[in-house]
Every structure is written in structure tokens, then in C-alpha cells.
Amino acid sequence: MSVPASWYLVLSAVLFGIGVYGFLTKRSVLIMLMCVELMLNAVNLTFVTFARTLSDIAGQTVVFFVMVVAAAEVTVGLGITVAVFRRRRTTSVDELTEMQG
């Protein structure tokens, strides 16, 4: 018998919370992207846990697709970061204030 599913769910909730805190407080776009990865991994862990608990392979399939979308998201996000850095010489989100009302 493996470890109870609730332990993994609490672990993934903690991981998600760390990702949320980092995303809300960090200034660097690169670190914020890493925090998004942390949150995605927390959700992946939840899906795998429920796939095991409910004996349903659909949970693992969803994780597969989440990984694909995460790869695409990081590709586009880093492309935007590079484009912004070339123009503005910064990766700090505080200095990108053109759309400030």
C-alpha cells in the first residue's frame, strides 16, 4: 500500500502556494515563468494522484497534455522576454508601464 493520496494532495497544495507567492512577489519575468512551472507541476502531481486513487488513466493523459502546453507556453514566453529585453534592456515587470492608466 502506497502513501495515502491526501499526503500528495497536501504536498501539491503547498507547492502551488509557493508558486503563487513567487509569481505575485517576483519582479523578474524569468523567475515568474519558473513560478508558473511550479504551479503547473503542482497540478500535474494532483492529476497523477487522482489517476492512481480513482484507477483512471485519464488523469495521466491530462498531465501529458499539460506538459505539451507548458512547453509551448515557455517557448512563447521566453520569445516575448527576449523581444522585450532587446527593446527595453530589462526583464523587470515594474519598468514595463506603458499601459498604465
Added chain:
Amino acid sequence: MLALTTTWPDLLVFVTAAALIVVGALGVISVHNPVHAALSLIVTLFGVALSFLEQSADFLAAVEIIVYAGAIVVLILFVIMFLGVDRHPRDEVEPLVGQRAFAAAGAVVTVGGLIFLMAKSHWVTGVMSASTGGTPLASGQGEITQLGQSVFTTYLVAFEVTAALLIIAVLGAVQLARRDRESEVEQ
């Protein structure tokens, strides 16, 4: 009650994975060097892969290492070194008053709410095969076989759409990087 049904190797694996995950995640949000943050992210990803292995998701554990640690984090490291950002902006200054306090409160409320929901609902009681529509995990059959059959039958349309998504993402990244270079040349 929980510990009685768990053998100590499983417990050891879980504690190791949890330690890797939490230490790595805290490293991502606490170190001041983006390269170190990316390395901490790799630690977290190895912890997640370990917990995938523990829960008999072998293929996903391998993909976690190969795609995340091998491709995504390396891509992030490439960009860090390409941009030459050896330190990230100061997090100590607060343009928004009380941003860190509100962020901490939001994170605590999120985690607390999630754990409260878990404690109150019946999701984690281990109701076997309460699945609706999905392919149930057959015992004795390889997990990779089932995952492949699921992806290429039930979720075939989604799989094809992800192929288009990846092409679009690659084209978009190339376009983002290339157009800016041309404008610099024109200047």
C-alpha cells in the same frame, strides 16, 4: 491510521520527494540569482518525477525529467545567459504597498482552502473506479500501454491539436525573435 497501511520504503520515498519539492520550490522564490533559481527548479522537478514514479506513472516521470529538466529549464538557462541577466531586479522595493503581505495572505488562503476542501470532500477516500467515461486502469497491464491507447483513441483530437499548438508556438517564437533583429538592422 494512515501510517499503519504504509510500508516504510513508500514512506521514505514520499518524504524524499516532498523534501526535494519543497526545498527546490523555496529555492526558486528565495535565491537572488536566476541561474540558481533554475537549478532549484530542477531539484523540484526531480522530486515531482520521484513522486510520479512512486504512483506508478513511469512514462510521465521520464517525460518530466526529459522535457522539463532537459528541455524547458535548459531553454530558460539559455535565455538567462543570452540576455546576460546575472541578477534579477530587486525584490525588496515595493512599488505596490504591502504587495508581499497580500501575496503571502493570498497564498495562505489558497493553500488553506485547498486543504480544507480536501478534508471536507470525499475525493481522497479511495473510492475505486468511480471513473466517468475514462479508461480504467487495468491491473497487470503496463501503464505506458494504457496511456498510449488513451492518447491515440479517446484523446486523438486533442493530441492532433497539440501538434498544431507546438508548430504555432515554434513559429511564434521564431517570428518574435526575428522581427526585432530586422528592425535593429534597419536602425
